[in-house]
Amino acid sequence: MIFTGVLIAVVLVLSAVAALRPGAVPLWAFLGLTGAGVAVALAVYVVRNGWVRVLLLVGVVGVASALNASSMLGASIPFVAGAFVGALLSRDEWPWRRSPEERSRESRPRPLASIRPWSGSGLSATLADVPVGRRGATETGVLLVAGDVAQRFRVDELHALATGRGGMAESVDADRPEVPGGTVCLVRVDTASADSIVGEVLVGLPGDALALVPVRDPMPRPAAVLTGADAASFRAWALTIPAP
Numbered sequence: 001m002i003f004t005g006v007l008i009a010v011v012l013v014l015s016a017v018a019a020l021r022p023g024a025v026p027l028w029a030f031l032g033l034t035g036a037g038v039a040v041a042l043a044v045y046v047v048r049n050g051w052v053r054v055l056l057l058v059g060v061v062g063v064a065s066a067l068n069a070s071s072m073l074g075a076s077i078p079f080v081a082g083a084f085v086g087a088l089l090s091r092d093e094w095p096w097r098r099s100p101e102e103r104s105r106e107s108r109p110r111p112l113a114s115i116r117p118w119s120g121s122g123l124s125a126t127l128a129d130v131p132v133g134r135r136g137a138t139e140t141g142v143l144l145v146a147g148d149v150a151q152r153f154r155v156d157e158l159h160a161l162a163t164g165r166g167g168m169a170e171s172v173d174a175d176r177p178e179v180p181g182g183t184v185c186l187v188r189v190d191t192a193s194a195d196s197i198v199g200e201v202l203v204g205l206p207g208d209a210l211a212l213v214p215v216r217d218p219m220p221r222p223a224a225v226l227t228g229a230d231a232a233s234f235r236a237w238a239l240t241i242p243a244p
Helices: 002-019 027-046 050-069 076-089 100-107 155-163 228-239
Strands: 118-120 123-132 137-146 149-154 168-170 184-188 210-214 224-226
Touching: 002 027, 002 076, 027 050, 027 076, 050 076, 118 228, 123 149, 123 228, 137 155, 149 155, 149 168, 149 184, 155 168, 155 184, 155 228, 210 228, 224 228
Parallel strands: none
Antiparallel strands: 118 123, 123 137, 137 149, 168 184, 184 210, 210 224
């Protein structure tokens, strides 16, 4: 969060230096265009509908192009900088992006030793170390097992999936040749495009279901599907794990 805050400050300073030079953008226009860019970027990240997001992104590009072609020299700079800042402000690291329950859990993290394994609908989940970076470091993650599928996942991706901020978590063992099975994804069904390789095997499943899907050729059926009470129980269990 500190790094992101510094990056935001640097972007705004550079934007001000470039746009507020004599004969360029007046202060009132600079503030308005920067605020508009921030607002549009936040809207892109808040909106859940994919088509609306695409339209908003097209709108950002169109407005930036129109400002660039306008008589106001450098008018596109504060708008684009504001959009970049808005994108950074939409990151999950900021406190306002998390619910009161999440902030409460973060302030009083649960001891890892008290978190028991979870199981349901043919899927079991236990805490496991996952690799971080390339220096052999590890952090707490989750091992998901369903039949012959056994892969590890990062806690932050499971948190995003459980809270609805993310639609898919990808196994960390995807690129490890010593681990059989290749890439495995845990997907919320209604976030997968029906014409994608993952979405094709999820057709007919409830939208709020969670599916553990091995990515292979040809694509198999999901190794496990969590619906109803099991899906809710898994989400609640995942959120008890402290963020690394």
